[in-house]
Amino acid sequence: RKEVEQDPGPFNVPEGATVAFNCTYSNSASQSFFWYRQDCRKEPKLLMSVYSSGNEDGRFTAQLNRASQYISLLIRDSKLSDSATYLCVVGNDMRFGAGTRLTVKP
């Protein structure tokens, strides 16, 4: 089993749609969780940290489920500019999932 697994997609959604990604991890002792965004041929950039109680930043909501060992990212009211690859990161040693590609269409 891979340390961090994501559904690679692609997810193709219309503008305004709500879309959710999940990411499962194998190390139950992990303490750090993040979502990053990567645009084509660019470096990944932090989207948001994931806290135990869940957290929200505008249209983005991140949640952690320790019992089932997964984190999730919810994007509401999708914009064209949300098109990117979304990467989950688990652990202090910064293990990345393979990424989920999102395309938002007009």
Add this chain to the structure above:
Amino acid sequence: NAGVMQNPRHLVRRRGQEARLRCSPMKGHSHVYWYRQLPEEGLKFMVYLQKENIIDESGMPKERFSAEFPKEGPSILRIQQVVRGDSAAYFCASSPETMNTEAFFGQGTRLTVV
């Protein structure tokens, strides 16, 4: 406060040559991570270093690849006797000593082996 600096941004090497990729972490950051990304694929962890120590190199190929993060100067990822399959984008990221903090990425080095 400069971000993570990687150089060169683009590197072309002939098969059999050596490639040296440099990464200067953000000021105050003592943790460095190296990743490789092939076209249309995800980031693959290679190695995690702290100053003068390799913490985890489980993602490094056993031959031809090495990494260091000396007390002074940038972290170096070295690839000896490059082959066409080494062509990829190599990203480094750095984070501070504090636990549970995010890492910041450099813009990457795109290695092309011809």
